[in-house]
Amino acid sequence: MRRLRLAVAQIAPVLGDVEKNLALHEKVAHEAISRSVNLLVFPELSLTGYFLKDQVPSVALTDRAPALDILRNLSNRVAMVIGFVEETPGHHFHNAAAYLEGGEIRHIHRKVYLPTYGIFDEQRYLAAGSRIRAFDTALGRMTILICEDMWHPTAAAIAAWDGAEIILCPSASPGRGLGQAEPFQNSSTWQRVIGAYGDLFTCFVVYANRVGYEDGACFWGGSEVVGPTGASLAKARYLEEDFLVVELEEGALRRARIANPLLRDERPDLTLRELQRIMRVHDAGEPDGGARG
């Protein structure tokens, strides 16, 4: 990767109003350009809002939608990660994030793990993605994991093994539960997860959360960028809009991987073998207890 200036747009998208959200993205992108930002990361579903329910098909865009032209053009001046509902040619709808650079979409990640429990209902409305990939950009090799994807350590492990130097995580995390740390129980879990991933996968982790309210749920903000030792490099305010700017330095990645050569010592062959064994047990119909054998 190269040295870069990264920004997180901690915004409050308007629920279900793509037009207003596009205008907001445009405004923030101009701000980023004026501050010489190379990569601007928006939260999950930044063009649509989160608790869409039956609005999902009404706000969906294909990857060729003219609505995205303005942002595509702006990506000649600042690379961007934007969140949207992607409609496939077969009319499936994905919770997706696109990496825009040099006037085009370079990569789309479709959220793999769709939370459908507690306050969440994503599988009712959305199709799950089936790929986790690192991809090359002019700025370095990256992986996008959307919100819940990050709560599955295997997703981050795949990203790291695939060579990601930066894990980009757009998120729409509603605060819930009273915890020991500010501001909510789940936010303290998030902070531990991104810190641990930076540390264990010796990469940069960019957590871009949103703010605002939808149906009484409060998105808590607190976007954060963590370095490859797990140390926090910058953190946005809780519960308020913010614009977080931070310099990522290639040397930090190199030094962390020299000091802590965890990725060098990984054993994907062993992991694969053990996974295959576990999958054989699963296929034999004993998904819970059988893996001990």
Added chain:
Amino acid sequence: MDALRLRCDTIRKVLTGFIDNEVRKAGFERVVVGLSGGVDSALSAFLAAEALGPQDVWAILMPYRTSSVQSVEHAKLVVDSLGIQSLTVDISPMVDAYFAGFPDADQVRRGNKMARERMTILFDHSARLGGLVLGTSNKTELLLGYGTLYGDMASAVNPLGDLYKTQVRQLARHLKVPAVIVEKQPTADLWTGQTDEAELGFTYEEVDKLLSLLVDQRYEVADLIAEGFDERFVRGVYQKVLASQYKRRLPVIAKISARTIDRDFRYPRDWGR
């Protein structure tokens, strides 16, 4: 009670942000709140005054002729402390006129009628003043069903519905709601000498601890009994939660069409906002 301890600074920010956001999204700038003199409506008013400014909070005092003098005094204390707008509507004439035709009505019917009378006045003033009706029901009473359906349970925006009664008190202290209001015995004041805890048969401290384990921590009834809670208390509370489920939902609709409201016609409340 540690699990119920609030980080009051954060919750204050979340709730004032909530009021500001939900009121303005709906196209309003103002709220209308019924002040009873109790801690719940006082806290709602304090939060709204902070969120919207005191000039955009209208307190409506709606005493009945048997309401305690103290209740009215405490409501006025809230109005004066905050400098919010207020007016008083005595509900005795309309309630008495109705029950003149039903002189045998018991306390529960009379109490419910009063709560619903107040609701109609609040929603009328919502139209008159261009303000949303601010809710004052807390999580404890919503779970126990200790409120009047379409009466005090009716509102447009409720900042307190996910706070237990003991948490309402914590936050009220933090916002400096006058101590005489926070520390007094809670009462629906529907008849002379009524108190919530005497009517319910347990204290808010006890039931909040139980409810937070049952609801928030997902304990089963058997787990709660194993934890040492009195079995009759646990089963009694659980029964109240079950029996009042209908109060927390829209009326049940007979399904006919391909898309039935709230069943398979599902949009956020903030749809288009």
